[in-house]
Amino acid sequence: ARTYVVTGAASGIGAATAALLRTRGHRVIGIDIRNADIIADLSTADGRDTLAGAVDQASGGRIDAVIAVAGVAAPAPVTITVNYFGAVATLERLRPLLVHSDAPRAAIVSSFSTLQTTDDDVVEACLQGDEAAAVSAAETAVARDGGQTLYASSKRAISRWVRRAAISPEWAEAGVPLNAVGPGIVISPMTQPMLDNPEQRDALLQVVPMPLHGPSEPAAPAELLTWLTSPANTHVTGQVIFVDGGADASLRTGDI
Numbered sequence: 001a002r003t004y005v006v007t008g009a010a011s012g013i014g015a016a017t018a019a020l021l022r023t024r025g026h027r028v029i030g031i032d033i034r035n036a037d038i039i040a041d042l043s044t045a046d047g048r049d050t051l052a053g054a055v056d057q058a059s060g061g062r063i064d065a066v067i068a069v070a071g072v073a074a075p076a077p078v079t080i081t082v083n084y085f086g087a088v089a090t091l092e093r094l095r096p097l098l099v100h101s102d103a104p105r106a107a108i109v110s111s112f113s114t115l116q117t118t119d120d121d122v123v124e125a126c127l128q129g130d131e132a133a134a135v136s137a138a139e140t141a142v143a144r145d146g147g148q149t150l151y152a153s154s155k156r157a158i159s160r161w162v163r164r165a166a167i168s169p170e171w172a173e174a175g176v177p178l179n180a181v182g183p184g185i186v187i188s189p190m191t192q193p194m195l196d197n198p199e200q201r202d203a204l205l206q207v208v209p210m211p212l213h214g215p216s217e218p219a220a221p222a223e224l225l226t227w228l229t230s231p232a233n234t235h236v237t238g239q240v241i242f243v244d245g246g247a248d249a250s251l252r253t254g255d256i
């Protein structure tokens, strides 16, 4: 059995991922702001310290995989601090615990929304690792347009971070595949209110066409996350893999 750390484990995709892994006999250390083995607010420095310390203690200093799922979709700076800085902190702070594994793996949940309009200032500040500048750029975006591009910006930034980090010595030479999964619309507490409203559901599916099966259950991205973080994955790294019922292929039909 392997030991997995899953953030966002209390709900939606994180809960589905933790459940799948437990069903297969693995140990899961779940992190969330509520209803989890370790309670930590990943938007804060204190919460990230709690994550690092408590996982070290709970695991005896050895884990096999990290899956960063926690995220929010508010048009507010917290979306940047959780989805980007919280996710990067999760992977970087737990990386030292992966070195003792025979098959260390890491994955993150990005989104189809990387294909949508983003705010360059926010994305750039994220990739510089400058959280204060990113929050300030996010506040500017909120004042300008209500922060409508912040969610996509957080996900664009995290996908670009994954591509860079995956080939760096810290991850590649250490033998750790690192990938992102980009779900389309997933039925979860994050999207349920929109999906329950027929007009909003139609509008959402115009923006995110999902010709194959429509909106998915959380198990669809969870299945891929478990494969990417299994010993079977030896060479897939630095990828952003869409699990989106064909949304990416619909929006970028001419691209590969």
Ligand code: NAI
Binding pocket: 007, 008, 009, 010, 011, 012, 013, 014, 031, 032, 033, 034, 040, 041, 042, 043, 069, 070, 071, 072, 073, 082, 083, 086, 109, 110, 111, 112, 182, 183, 184, 185, 186, 187, 188, 189, 190, 191, 218
């Ligand atoms: P959800 O709302 O069901 O689950 C998100 C979890 O993250 C919750 O349990 C929440 O408590 C936790 N969380 C939020 N802020 C946190 C913080 N500061 N510290 C620690 N934990 C925190 O949402 P869902 O749909 O399962 O989303 C999971 C991930 O998938 C997110 O990163 C989201 O952006 C992404 N995603 C979701 C899509 C969807 O259609 N539902 C589509 C594409 C990506």
